Amino acid sequence: MDAMQIASAIFLILVLAFLFPRAKHMFLNSPKAESGDWSSALLPLIAVVGFVVILIWLVSQ
């Protein structure tokens, strides 16, 4: 284990400390999804997955 690994771990732990209160607030205060909300969000995310797969296929040719 070198100093860079430890420094990177400290950085990520600080990122967690930064994110945690915001995540808690968002988790408690986010509006609940209505019917159809998740499908409208999943559609573009699935398209992103497909696009990334195409990019991987292109560079691996």
Add this chain to the structure above:
Amino acid sequence: MNNYNPTITSTSAVSINKVLRNTYMLLSLTLLFSAVTATASMLLQVSHVVSLVCSFGALGLIWFVLPRTAHSAAGIGIVFAITGLLGFGLGPILNHYLALSNGSQLIATSLGGTGIIFMALSGYVLTTKRDFSFMGGFLMVGLIIAVLAMVANLFLQIPALSLALSSAIILIMSGLILFDTSRIVNGGETNYVTATVSLYLSLYNIFVSLLHLLGIFGGDE
């Protein structure tokens, strides 16, 4: 009873368009500035230690300085400082990939891919005007789990986990682009300085994770 008030509706639409326009303008400028600092960092051949110091600096600015300056003109300077530092920190990663025989192709593909993902997701939200604020809690929990796994993988060094994490980060950041853009479009975000930083961080993470994925599958090492 009809509560429709055309004056209020048109005023808020103008205000939302102004936030959106300012966000995209500032985002474009900060991306250009990042490209300049990344090029400088590549030419100077800075080490990974400098890159990490830049990341610490950017995190410090986002955590402690941005919330105090986001509502003033100084906030714009802070956004440039954050994006400049993050761009400068990219130098060692880009030099690593440029050392591969197809490195420039990988970087160009990642850059183009990130741009297409951003434009497609933004276009989707701007066209549908759907409210994705319900995703906030889910995305943040996902992000925390991903960062925890990253800490573990720093020591475990499992290649499959690294691959899974890059894929997860691309998905989470794509979700955050939907979330942030819908907040602007639906009036939930009225500060273009914080909106720019959020979108910039999503783009930055998508670019780095995509580069990592493409490097694994297409790098000629």
